[in-house]
Amino acid sequence: MTVAGRGAGARADQRADPAELLAAYRRGDFFLSTAERSILARGADTVLDGDDIDGLDTRLSQALTGAAHPVAVGVLPFATGATGATGAAGGEPGEERAVARFVLPRELWTAEPAHGAAAQRATRGVPVPAEVTPFPAPEGHRAAVQRALAALDESDLRKVVLARALDISFTAEVDPACLLHNLVRDNTGGYTYAVELPRAAAGSPGPPGQRSLVGASPELLVRRSGTLVSAHPHAGSAPRSSDADVDRRNAEALLGSAKDHAEHAMVTEAVVAALRPLCRRIDVPPEPSLMSTSTMWHLGTAITGELRDEGISALRLAAALHPTPAVCGTPTPAARLLVGELEPFERDYYAGAVGWVDTTGDGEWAVAIRCAQVAERSLRLYSGGGIVAGSDPDAELAETSAKFQTLLRAMGLDLNL
Numbered sequence: 001m002t003v004a005g006r007g008a009g010a011r012a013d014q015r016a017d018p019a020e021l022l023a024a025y026r027r028g029d030f031f032l033s034t035a036e037r038s039i040l041a042r043g044a045d046t047v048l049d050g051d052d053i054d055g056l057d058t059r060l061s062q063a064l065t066g067a068a069h070p071v072a073v074g075v076l077p078f079a080t081g082a083t084g085a086t087g088a089a090g091g092e093p094g095e096e097r098a099v100a101r102f103v104l105p106r107e108l109w110t111a112e113p114a115h116g117a118a119a120q121r122a123t124r125g126v127p128v129p130a131e132v133t134p135f136p137a138p139e140g141h142r143a144a145v146q147r148a149l150a151a152l153d154e155s156d157l158r159k160v161v162l163a164r165a166l167d168i169s170f171t172a173e174v175d176p177a178c179l180l181h182n183l184v185r186d187n188t189g190g191y192t193y194a195v196e197l198p199r200a201a202a203g204s205p206g207p208p209g210q211r212s213l214v215g216a217s218p219e220l221l222v223r224r225s226g227t228l229v230s231a232h233p234h235a236g237s238a239p240r241s242s243d244a245d246v247d248r249r250n251a252e253a254l255l256g257s258a259k260d261h262a263e264h265a266m267v268t269e270a271v272v273a274a275l276r277p278l279c280r281r282i283d284v285p286p287e288p289s290l291m292s293t294s295t296m297w298h299l300g301t302a303i304t305g306e307l308r309d310e311g312i313s314a315l316r317l318a319a320a321l322h323p324t325p326a327v328c329g330t331p332t333p334a335a336r337l338l339v340g341e342l343e344p345f346e347r348d349y350y351a352g353a354v355g356w357v358d359t360t361g362d363g364e365w366a367v368a369i370r371c372a373q374v375a376e377r378s379l380r381l382y383s384g385g386g387i388v389a390g391s392d393p394d395a396e397l398a399e400t401s402a403k404f405q406t407l408l409r410a411m412g413l414d415l416n417l
C-alpha cells in the first residue's frame with residue numbers, strides 16, 4: 001500500500017486494497033467501513049474539539065481549506081451542546097465531559113468495503129479476560145426498567161432508551177485492531193468503526209491513556225451527498241438464533257409486534273420532523289422493513305430527502321438529528337434527564353456518532369452503538385434498548401444481553417450476561 005503523506009506526493013483520495021487497509025489499521029487511527037467504502041485516516045494535521053457543533057462546523061470548513069486532504073473524521077459524544085447527559089449545564093464542577101473531536105488527518109486512504117476481504121481471513125485472537133463485570137448487575141437493569149415504566153405512566157415521557165455496560169479487564173494488552181478485524185469479518189453490512197478518543201484526564205474515572213471506540217453499528221444517523229440526504233433509523237429488536245426456525249419466528253414476531261412498531265415510529269417521526277424543514281422533498285416508506293445484523297433483527301426505515309440548501313453540511317445535519325429517540329427517547333429533554341438518573345455510568349461516546357465530513361459538506365455519520373471503549377488493558381462494552389409502555393423488564397434485560405453479542409463474539413467470548 002502506498003503511503004499518502006503531506007509532501008510525499010499525496011493525492012487527496014488515495015485508493016487502496018480493502019484487505020490492506022484493514023490490516024494497516026493500528027491504535028490511534030480512524031477506520032470506517034460502510035456498504036460503499038472503507039476509510040483509513042492516520043495522524044493529525046489539525047485537531048478540533050468542543051461542545052458547540054455548529055461552531056465546530058464553521059472552524060472545520062475554514063481548517064479544511066488548503067488542508068492536505070479534503071476530509072475531516074470525527075466522533076460526537078452522546079451528550080452534545082451546552083448541557084450534559086443530566087441536562088445540568090457543564091456537569092459537576094471538575095468533572096471531565098466527553099466532547100466532539102475532529103481530526104484533519106495527515107494520511108488518508110479509501111478502498112472498497114472491507115467486509116468481503118476480511119471474510120477470507122481467519123479471526124484474530126483477543127486475550128482471555130481476567131474479569132467481566134456487568135454494570136449495573138442484571139437486577140439493577142431490571143429495576144431501572146421498572147422505574148422507567150413508572151415514569152412513562154406518570155409523565156408525558158413516551159420512550160426512554162436505557163443502557164448498561166460490561167467492564168472487562170485483562171492482564172495483557174488488548175489490541176483494538178484485532179477487535180476491528182473480527183467485527184468487520186462478522187458484520188457484512190452496516191458501519192464498522194474504530195476511532196481514537198480524547199485521552200482520559202488524570203483523576204477522571206477509568207484508566208488514563210489512549211482510548212479507542214470500536215464497534216459495528218447497523219444504524220445510519222445521516223448521510224449527505226450533494227443535495228441528497230439519507231437517514232436509516234433502527235428501533236425495535238429481536239435476537240438472531242442459530243436455529244433457523246427460531247430465527248425466522250423471532251423475525252416474524254418482531255414484524256408483528258405492536259410495541260416494537262410503536263417504539264420504532266417514535267424514532268422515524270423525530271427524524272422526519274428534524275429533516276422536513278430542511279428538505280424540499282422527503283420520502284418516508286409507510287412501514288418499516290426487517291433489517292438484520294449477525295446478532296440482531298431490527299425494524300428500520302430508510303428515509304431520503306432533497307435538501308433545500310446545500311449550505312448545510314453533513315455534520316450540521318447530524319447535530320440537528322442527534323440524539324434521536326433510537327438512543328435517547330421522546331420527548332428528548334425528559335428522556336435525557338431520566339437516562340442521567342437511571343444509568344450508573346456516563347455514556348461518553350456510546351450512542352454518539354462516528355463519521356466524516358468533507359470540504360463540500362458531504363459526509364456520513366453512523367450511530368455509535370454496538371461498541372466498546374477500548375483502553376490498554378480494559379474494555380467497556382455498552383448496550384441499550386428502548387423502553388415504551390408495555391416493555392417487560394426481563395425481555396429488556398435479554399435484549400441488552402443479545403446486543404452485547406456483537407462485541408462478545410468479536411472477542412471470541414461465549415457469555416450471556
Ligand SMILES: C=C(O[C@H]1C=CC=C(C(=O)O)[C@@H]1O)C(=O)O
Pocket residue numbers: 161163219234235236237298325326327369370382383384385386403
Ligand atoms: C441503543 C441501541 O440500539 C438502538 C438501535 C436499534 C434498536 C434499538 C432498540 O430496539 O431498542 C435501539 O433503539 C444499542 O444497541 O445500544
